[in-house]
Amino acid sequence: MKPYDLIIRGGTVATASQTFKADVAIRGEAIAAVGRGLGPARREIDATGRVVVPGGVDSHTHIEQLTAAGIMNADSFETATRAAVQGGTTSVISFAAQHVGMSLAKVVDDYAALAGRGAVIDHAFHLLLADPTPDVLAREVPQLVRAGHTSLKVFMTYDRLRLDDEKLLDVLQAAKDNGALVMAHCENHGMIRWMADRLVAQGQTAPKFHAAAHMRASEPEAINRFITLARHVGQKVMIFHVSTAEGAAIVRQARGEGADVEAETCPQYLFLTGKDLDRPGNEGARYVFSPPPRERSDQEALWRALALGDLQTVSSDHAPFAFDQTGKLRNSLNPTFKQIPSGLPGLATRLPLLFDAVVSKKRFGLPEFVRWSASEPARIYGLTTKGVIAPGYDADIAIWDPKRRVTLADGPIHGLAGYTPFAGRTVTGWPETVLSRGRVILEGGEVTAQAGSGQMLLRKAG
Ligand code: MN
Numbered sequence: 001m002k003p004y005d006l007i008i009r010g011g012t013v014a015t016a017s018q019t020f021k022a023d024v025a026i027r028g029e030a031i032a033a034v035g036r037g038l039g040p041a042r043r044e045i046d047a048t049g050r051v052v053v054p055g056g057v058d059s060h061t062h063i064e065q066l067t068a069a070g071i072m073n074a075d076s077f078e079t080a081t082r083a084a085v086q087g088g089t090t091s092v093i094s095f096a097a098q099h100v101g102m103s104l105a106k107v108v109d110d111y112a113a114l115a116g117r118g119a120v121i122d123h124a125f126h127l128l129l130a131d132p133t134p135d136v137l138a139r140e141v142p143q144l145v146r147a148g149h150t151s152l153k154v155f156m157t158y159d160r161l162r163l164d165d166e167k168l169l170d171v172l173q174a175a176k177d178n179g180a181l182v183m184a185h186c187e188n189h190g191m192i193r194w195m196a197d198r199l200v201a202q203g204q205t206a207p208k209f210h211a212a213a214h215m216r217a218s219e220p221e222a223i224n225r226f227i228t229l230a231r232h233v234g235q236k237v238m239i240f241h242v243s244t245a246e247g248a249a250i251v252r253q254a255r256g257e258g259a260d261v262e263a264e265t266c267p268q269y270l271f272l273t274g275k276d277l278d279r280p281g282n283e284g285a286r287y288v289f290s291p292p293p294r295e296r297s298d299q300e301a302l303w304r305a306l307a308l309g310d311l312q313t314v315s316s317d318h319a320p321f322a323f324d325q326t327g328k329l330r331n332s333l334n335p336t337f338k339q340i341p342s343g344l345p346g347l348a349t350r351l352p353l354l355f356d357a358v359v360s361k362k363r364f365g366l367p368e369f370v371r372w373s374a375s376e377p378a379r380i381y382g383l384t385t386k387g388v389i390a391p392g393y394d395a396d397i398a399i400w401d402p403k404r405r406v407t408l409a410d411g412p413i414h415g416l417a418g419y420t421p422f423a424g425r426t427v428t429g430w431p432e433t434v435l436s437r438g439r440v441i442l443e444g445g446e447v448t449a450q451a452g453s454g455q456m457l458l459r460k461a462g
């Protein structure tokens, strides 16, 4: 038999349901065989004592994206995807972000061109609808969904992005008509604006008041309303970045009633709390993201919701701003919570944090790690060749050293933001070799893939 191109030999292979000792053989860009004693191959990687998992799929990232306030986030497609690879991720979905008045098709072309030049791994786009005009919904959305961009993102808060209930129903109906998924940022805009205005009027403007402004009740209210609208239309939805126990409970109840709802959380809600916003000086600005970090009891509720299957994925919501005058401190060296761009870098740390908690600290096991980091996001978003180690799937594979201890620190592996809100934490388990479509793209801590070598992933509606 013709030799394989590559064999990853002797590792512990994990899928979403089991772990077993096996070799993984690759031919071209795809996995050709999984089993014992495979061979021969032109190249072998010794994976003895290593864990072999599907490369991560990070299904919620903001890359090279202009905010509605006109601020560009810190990363390019090249720097963001290099950070992803450092953390064991091999596919990202970011946003083609429409702003008011823009053609959605033009927006997709522009982001696709940027990603085509820069991305070192495979990537797909969610269509972010800030201005779902009749023309956008009747003409552009059907064309773009047919072309393979099958997920639509809506906001219930933020000036210039948020949609009212009528517009949300319009988008949900258009998604239903075209076989797309709708994801939502669920927070009650009026509650947040009212509270923020009061806090500012009272001079309570330190970063920690970001959490008070985004009061926790704003989340379950908006999740419940969005699910109610979706059920009225009969449309499948995904709730982004659930942060509270009450939000997870709404999702659980709706799923229990048979609603077609899925949901995610993010490492920042599993590992940070509102106390991080209250760090000395302006340090709290590093932790300003929305929804804000909550309480320890919420962390436990979110882990339970993952275990119960109410939440299916853990994404990064990577939205980086450097901790300097180009980013977090652009308006002031001692900014009020209203002046701080919202978001954090997370592409490089998502999987090491998750591996440490889920696998090394034995909260769950390798199948759960694979499920939440790769196979479920691939399934939910229609990335049919990703997230699974089995013959025929793309050879997107991360080989982890499960014993390696790393203390997270600021630095370039996080992308151009250059810092991590998880600095100082020591994790056990680190990705040492990463493959994308059979190419080794991370070796010895170095990302070897060329800018633009990733491919755009198109998906099937339905
Ligand atoms: Mn959001």
Ligand code: MN
Residues within 6 Å of the ligand: 060, 062, 317, 319
């Ligand atoms: Mn986001």
